[in-house]
Amino acid sequence: MPEGHTLHRLARQVTDVFGDQQVRVGSPQGRFAEAAAQLDGTEVRGAETWGKHLFIDVGGDRHIHVHLGLYGSFDVHDLVSDVPAPVGEVRLRLVRVDGKAYADLRGATICALVTTAERDAVVARIGPDPLRPDADPDRAWARISRSAAPIGTLLMDQSVVAGVGNVYRAELLFRHRIHPLRAGRTLRSGQWQAMWDDLVVLMAEGVRTGIIDTVRPEHEPEAMGRPPRDDDHGGEVYVYRRAGQPCHVCGRAVSTTVLGGRNLFWCSRCQPAFRSRSAR
DNA sequence: AATGCATGTACAG
DNA sequence: TGTACCTGCATTG
DSSP: OOSHHHHHHHHHHHHHHHTTEEEEEEOTTSTTHHHHHHHTTOEEOEEEEETTEEEEEOSTTOEEEEEOTTTOEEEEEESOSSOOOOOSOOSEEEEETTSSEEEEEESOSEEEEEOHHHHHHHHHHSOOOTTSTTOOHHHHHHHHTTOOSBHHHHHHOTTTSSSOOHHHHHHHHHHTTOOTTSBGGGSOHHHHHHHHHHHHHHHHHHHHHSSOOOOOGGGSHHHHTOOOOOSSSSSOOSSTTOBTSBOTTTOOBBEEEEETTEEEEEOTTTSOSSOOGGGO
16 A cells, blocks of 8 residues: 555566566556557666655656556566456556566556656655655755645655655654644754654665564563554554554553645644643 | 545545 | 546445
Protein backbone atom coordinates (compact mmCIF):
# COMPACT_ATOMS: atom_id res chain seq x y z
CA MET A 1 0.00 0.00 0.00
CA PRO A 2 1.45 3.13 -1.26
CA GLU A 3 3.29 5.84 0.60
CA GLY A 4 6.68 6.94 -0.69
CA HIS A 5 8.56 3.95 0.69
CA THR A 6 6.43 1.59 -1.42
CA LEU A 7 7.27 3.43 -4.62
CA HIS A 8 10.99 3.63 -3.86
CA ARG A 9 10.99 -0.07 -3.10
CA LEU A 10 9.29 -0.67 -6.44
CA ALA A 11 11.86 1.41 -8.31
CA ARG A 12 14.57 -0.76 -6.81
CA GLN A 13 12.74 -3.96 -7.68
CA VAL A 14 11.99 -2.91 -11.25
CA THR A 15 15.62 -1.90 -11.76
CA ASP A 16 16.91 -5.16 -10.26
CA VAL A 17 14.55 -7.42 -12.18
CA PHE A 18 14.14 -5.60 -15.52
CA GLY A 19 17.12 -3.24 -15.70
CA ASP A 20 19.07 -3.59 -18.99
CA GLN A 21 16.63 -6.34 -20.00
CA GLN A 22 14.35 -6.63 -22.98
CA VAL A 23 10.67 -6.85 -22.05
CA ARG A 24 7.37 -7.79 -23.59
CA VAL A 25 4.86 -5.08 -22.72
CA GLY A 26 1.13 -5.64 -22.62
CA SER A 27 -2.09 -4.19 -21.30
CA PRO A 28 -4.55 -7.05 -20.85
CA GLN A 29 -7.12 -4.62 -19.44
CA GLY A 30 -6.68 -2.41 -22.52
CA ARG A 31 -6.34 1.08 -21.09
CA PHE A 32 -2.60 1.21 -21.79
CA ALA A 33 -2.76 -0.93 -24.92
CA GLU A 34 -1.61 1.62 -27.47
CA ALA A 35 1.52 2.59 -25.55
CA ALA A 36 2.17 -1.03 -24.64
CA ALA A 37 2.19 -2.06 -28.28
CA GLN A 38 4.62 0.74 -29.03
CA LEU A 39 6.94 -0.35 -26.22
CA ASP A 40 6.79 -4.09 -26.74
CA GLY A 41 10.26 -5.55 -27.09
CA THR A 42 12.06 -2.49 -25.78
CA GLU A 43 14.82 -2.56 -23.21
CA VAL A 44 14.15 -1.22 -19.73
CA ARG A 45 16.99 0.92 -18.45
CA GLY A 46 15.88 1.30 -14.87
CA ALA A 47 13.33 2.96 -12.63
CA GLU A 48 13.36 5.93 -10.32
CA THR A 49 10.96 7.45 -7.81
CA TRP A 50 10.21 10.96 -6.63
CA GLY A 51 7.67 11.10 -3.83
CA LYS A 52 4.88 8.73 -4.87
CA HIS A 53 5.67 8.96 -8.61
CA LEU A 54 7.47 6.05 -10.24
CA PHE A 55 9.14 6.44 -13.65
CA ILE A 56 10.37 3.45 -15.60
CA ASP A 57 13.00 4.54 -18.11
CA VAL A 58 12.38 2.67 -21.36
CA GLY A 59 14.87 4.64 -23.44
CA GLY A 60 14.29 6.95 -26.38
CA ASP A 61 13.27 9.83 -24.12
CA ARG A 62 10.36 7.73 -22.88
CA HIS A 63 9.30 6.83 -19.36
CA ILE A 64 6.34 4.93 -18.02
CA HIS A 65 4.85 7.19 -15.36
CA VAL A 66 3.07 5.27 -12.61
CA HIS A 67 1.14 6.58 -9.63
CA LEU A 68 -0.64 3.96 -7.51
CA GLY A 69 -3.20 6.27 -5.96
CA LEU A 70 -5.06 4.93 -2.98
CA TYR A 71 -5.39 1.28 -3.90
CA GLY A 72 -3.16 0.60 -6.87
CA SER A 73 -0.62 -2.23 -6.81
CA PHE A 74 2.41 -3.15 -8.88
CA ASP A 75 3.46 -6.70 -8.15
CA VAL A 76 6.89 -7.79 -9.32
CA HIS A 77 7.50 -11.53 -9.61
CA ASP A 78 11.00 -12.86 -10.16
CA LEU A 79 12.37 -16.38 -10.51
CA VAL A 80 9.11 -17.81 -11.80
CA SER A 81 8.91 -20.98 -13.89
CA ASP A 82 6.00 -19.70 -15.95
CA VAL A 83 4.01 -16.52 -16.46
CA PRO A 84 0.37 -17.09 -15.49
CA ALA A 85 -2.67 -15.72 -17.30
CA PRO A 86 -3.54 -12.26 -15.95
CA VAL A 87 -5.91 -12.20 -12.99
CA GLY A 88 -8.23 -9.21 -12.66
CA GLU A 89 -7.76 -5.91 -14.44
CA VAL A 90 -4.08 -5.74 -15.33
CA ARG A 91 -3.41 -2.38 -16.92
CA LEU A 92 0.28 -2.97 -17.51
CA ARG A 93 2.20 -6.21 -17.66
CA LEU A 94 5.95 -6.43 -18.16
CA VAL A 95 7.46 -9.80 -18.97
CA ARG A 96 11.23 -10.27 -19.12
CA VAL A 97 12.14 -11.95 -22.42
CA ASP A 98 13.61 -14.96 -20.63
CA GLY A 99 10.12 -15.55 -19.19
CA LYS A 100 11.50 -15.84 -15.67
CA ALA A 101 10.09 -12.52 -14.36
CA TYR A 102 6.97 -10.43 -14.80
CA ALA A 103 5.17 -7.51 -13.16
CA ASP A 104 1.47 -6.59 -13.07
CA LEU A 105 0.02 -3.12 -12.48
CA ARG A 106 -3.55 -2.84 -11.20
CA GLY A 107 -5.77 0.01 -10.03
CA ALA A 108 -3.26 2.78 -10.63
CA THR A 109 -4.43 6.35 -10.88
CA ILE A 110 -1.70 7.13 -13.43
CA CYS A 111 -0.11 4.89 -16.05
CA ALA A 112 1.14 6.95 -18.94
CA LEU A 113 3.99 7.20 -21.39
CA VAL A 114 5.81 10.51 -20.88
CA THR A 115 8.91 12.30 -22.10
CA THR A 116 11.86 13.25 -19.91
CA ALA A 117 10.67 16.86 -19.96
CA GLU A 118 7.25 15.78 -18.73
CA ARG A 119 8.85 13.71 -16.00
CA ASP A 120 10.96 16.68 -14.95
CA ALA A 121 7.85 18.85 -14.79
CA VAL A 122 6.26 16.43 -12.33
CA VAL A 123 9.41 16.39 -10.22
CA ALA A 124 9.54 20.19 -10.28
CA ARG A 125 6.06 20.64 -8.85
CA ILE A 126 6.49 18.35 -5.85
CA GLY A 127 8.38 19.06 -2.65
CA PRO A 128 11.57 17.43 -1.36
CA ASP A 129 11.42 13.66 -0.90
CA PRO A 130 13.05 12.41 2.33
CA LEU A 131 14.10 9.24 0.50
CA ARG A 132 16.23 11.11 -2.02
CA PRO A 133 19.75 12.00 -0.86
CA ASP A 134 19.70 15.30 -2.75
CA ALA A 135 16.45 16.45 -1.11
CA ASP A 136 16.45 19.91 0.45
CA PRO A 137 14.38 20.12 3.65
CA ASP A 138 14.69 23.90 3.62
CA ARG A 139 12.38 24.01 0.62
CA ALA A 140 9.69 22.40 2.77
CA TRP A 141 10.49 24.68 5.70
CA ALA A 142 10.04 27.74 3.47
CA ARG A 143 6.44 26.65 2.92
CA ILE A 144 5.71 25.39 6.44
CA SER A 145 7.15 28.40 8.24
CA ARG A 146 4.95 30.79 6.25
CA SER A 147 1.74 28.83 6.33
CA ALA A 148 -1.33 29.22 8.52
CA ALA A 149 -2.46 25.75 7.45
CA PRO A 150 -2.30 22.92 10.01
CA ILE A 151 0.97 21.00 10.03
CA GLY A 152 -1.14 17.85 9.58
CA THR A 153 -2.36 19.23 6.26
CA LEU A 154 1.05 20.50 5.16
CA LEU A 155 2.71 17.12 5.70
CA MET A 156 0.18 15.51 3.35
CA ASP A 157 0.60 18.22 0.72
CA GLN A 158 2.90 16.67 -1.88
CA SER A 159 4.08 20.09 -3.03
CA VAL A 160 5.46 20.67 0.49
CA VAL A 161 6.93 17.23 1.23
CA ALA A 162 6.79 14.40 -1.31
CA GLY A 163 6.12 10.84 -0.26
CA VAL A 164 4.48 11.28 3.13
CA GLY A 165 1.02 9.73 3.40
CA ASN A 166 -1.59 9.30 6.09
CA VAL A 167 0.38 6.80 8.19
CA TYR A 168 3.71 8.62 8.24
CA ARG A 169 1.89 11.89 8.92
CA ALA A 170 0.10 10.60 12.00
CA GLU A 171 3.11 8.74 13.33
CA LEU A 172 5.63 11.51 12.73
CA LEU A 173 3.47 14.06 14.57
CA PHE A 174 3.06 11.66 17.47
CA ARG A 175 6.78 10.96 17.70
CA HIS A 176 7.44 14.70 17.85
CA ARG A 177 4.57 15.43 20.25
CA ILE A 178 3.06 17.96 17.85
CA HIS A 179 -0.68 18.53 17.63
CA PRO A 180 -1.76 18.00 13.99
CA LEU A 181 -3.93 21.12 13.87
CA ARG A 182 -1.15 23.46 14.93
CA ALA A 183 -0.41 26.07 12.25
CA GLY A 184 2.78 25.41 10.29
CA ARG A 185 4.11 28.88 11.00
CA THR A 186 4.06 28.29 14.77
CA LEU A 187 6.70 25.54 14.51
CA ARG A 188 10.32 26.31 15.27
CA SER A 189 12.95 25.45 12.67
CA GLY A 190 14.64 23.00 15.03
CA GLN A 191 11.40 21.07 15.31
CA TRP A 192 11.15 20.77 11.55
CA GLN A 193 14.79 19.70 11.27
CA ALA A 194 14.18 16.97 13.82
CA MET A 195 11.01 15.84 12.02
CA TRP A 196 12.79 15.73 8.66
CA ASP A 197 15.73 13.76 10.06
CA ASP A 198 13.26 11.35 11.61
CA LEU A 199 11.36 10.97 8.32
CA VAL A 200 14.61 10.16 6.52
CA VAL A 201 15.29 7.32 8.96
CA LEU A 202 11.71 6.05 9.25
CA MET A 203 11.03 6.00 5.53
CA ALA A 204 14.37 4.39 4.71
CA GLU A 205 13.43 1.68 7.18
CA GLY A 206 10.11 1.38 5.34
CA VAL A 207 11.95 0.85 2.06
CA ARG A 208 14.13 -1.80 3.66
CA THR A 209 11.31 -3.77 5.27
CA GLY A 210 8.32 -2.94 3.09
CA ILE A 211 6.21 -2.07 6.13
CA ILE A 212 5.66 1.07 8.18
CA ASP A 213 6.83 0.51 11.74
CA THR A 214 7.26 3.67 13.77
CA VAL A 215 7.31 2.50 17.38
CA ARG A 216 10.47 3.13 19.37
CA PRO A 217 12.18 0.16 21.04
CA GLU A 218 11.02 1.15 24.53
CA HIS A 219 7.38 1.16 23.39
CA GLU A 220 7.44 -2.11 21.51
CA PRO A 221 4.95 -4.78 22.59
CA GLU A 222 7.65 -6.95 24.19
CA ALA A 223 9.10 -4.04 26.11
CA MET A 224 5.70 -2.99 27.45
CA GLY A 225 4.09 -6.39 27.88
CA ARG A 226 1.21 -5.87 25.49
CA PRO A 227 0.22 -8.15 22.64
CA PRO A 228 1.58 -7.24 19.20
CA ARG A 229 -0.78 -5.82 16.61
CA ASP A 230 -2.46 -8.38 14.42
CA ASP A 231 -5.16 -6.46 12.58
CA ASP A 232 -3.16 -4.19 10.31
CA HIS A 233 -0.60 -4.15 7.58
CA GLY A 234 2.33 -5.38 9.58
CA GLY A 235 4.13 -2.67 11.49
CA GLU A 236 3.65 -1.33 15.00
CA VAL A 237 2.19 2.15 15.12
CA TYR A 238 1.37 4.66 17.86
CA VAL A 239 -1.89 6.22 16.67
CA TYR A 240 -2.72 5.44 13.03
CA ARG A 241 -6.14 3.74 12.86
CA ARG A 242 -6.14 3.30 16.64
CA ALA A 243 -9.04 5.67 17.41
CA GLY A 244 -10.49 5.02 20.86
CA GLN A 245 -7.73 2.61 21.84
CA PRO A 246 -5.32 3.47 24.65
CA CYS A 247 -2.19 5.40 23.73
CA HIS A 248 0.86 3.14 24.04
CA VAL A 249 2.67 5.85 25.97
CA CYS A 250 0.09 7.53 28.26
CA GLY A 251 -3.01 5.36 28.05
CA ARG A 252 -5.44 8.04 26.90
CA ALA A 253 -7.90 7.05 24.15
CA VAL A 254 -6.52 8.00 20.74
CA SER A 255 -8.42 10.87 19.10
CA THR A 256 -9.63 11.05 15.53
CA THR A 257 -11.24 13.55 13.17
CA VAL A 258 -11.57 14.06 9.44
CA LEU A 259 -9.24 16.68 7.99
CA GLY A 260 -9.33 17.48 4.29
CA GLY A 261 -11.29 14.31 3.66
CA ARG A 262 -8.72 12.04 5.33
CA ASN A 263 -8.84 10.42 8.74
CA LEU A 264 -6.46 11.97 11.21
CA PHE A 265 -5.28 10.34 14.45
CA TRP A 266 -3.46 11.73 17.47
CA CYS A 267 -3.11 11.49 21.23
CA SER A 268 -4.48 14.59 22.90
CA ARG A 269 -2.27 14.13 25.96
CA CYS A 270 1.03 13.33 24.21
CA GLN A 271 0.33 15.92 21.51
CA PRO A 272 -1.18 18.88 23.39
CA ALA A 273 -2.64 21.77 21.43
CA PHE A 274 -0.65 24.24 23.53
CA ARG A 275 2.50 23.78 25.55
CA SER A 276 1.54 23.45 29.16
CA ARG A 277 3.06 25.77 31.75
CA SER A 278 4.32 22.87 33.82
CA ALA A 279 6.31 21.54 30.88
CA ARG A 280 8.59 24.58 30.93
C1' DA B 1 -24.01 -11.23 -1.64
C1' DA B 2 -23.76 -6.70 -0.44
C1' DT B 3 -21.62 -2.95 1.70
C1' DG B 4 -18.01 -0.07 3.34
C1' DC B 5 -13.52 1.43 3.64
C1' DA B 6 -8.42 2.35 2.46
C1' DT B 7 -1.18 4.12 3.28
C1' DG B 8 -4.26 9.20 -2.99
C1' DT B 9 -5.21 12.73 -6.26
C1' DA B 10 -7.79 15.65 -9.54
C1' DC B 11 -11.47 18.17 -10.85
C1' DA B 12 -16.25 20.29 -10.67
C1' DG B 13 -18.92 23.74 -8.80
C1' DT C 1 -16.30 20.52 -0.13
C1' DG C 2 -17.90 16.77 -2.54
C1' DT C 3 -17.27 13.24 -5.88
C1' DA C 4 -15.04 10.25 -9.23
C1' DC C 5 -11.56 7.15 -10.11
C1' DC C 6 -11.42 1.75 -9.52
C1' DT C 7 -9.35 -2.48 -6.60
C1' DG C 8 -8.94 -5.65 -2.62
C1' DC C 9 -10.20 -6.79 1.70
C1' DA C 10 -12.90 -6.76 6.06
C1' DT C 11 -17.36 -6.50 7.82
C1' DT C 12 -22.32 -7.10 7.62
C1' DG C 13 -26.54 -9.58 6.62
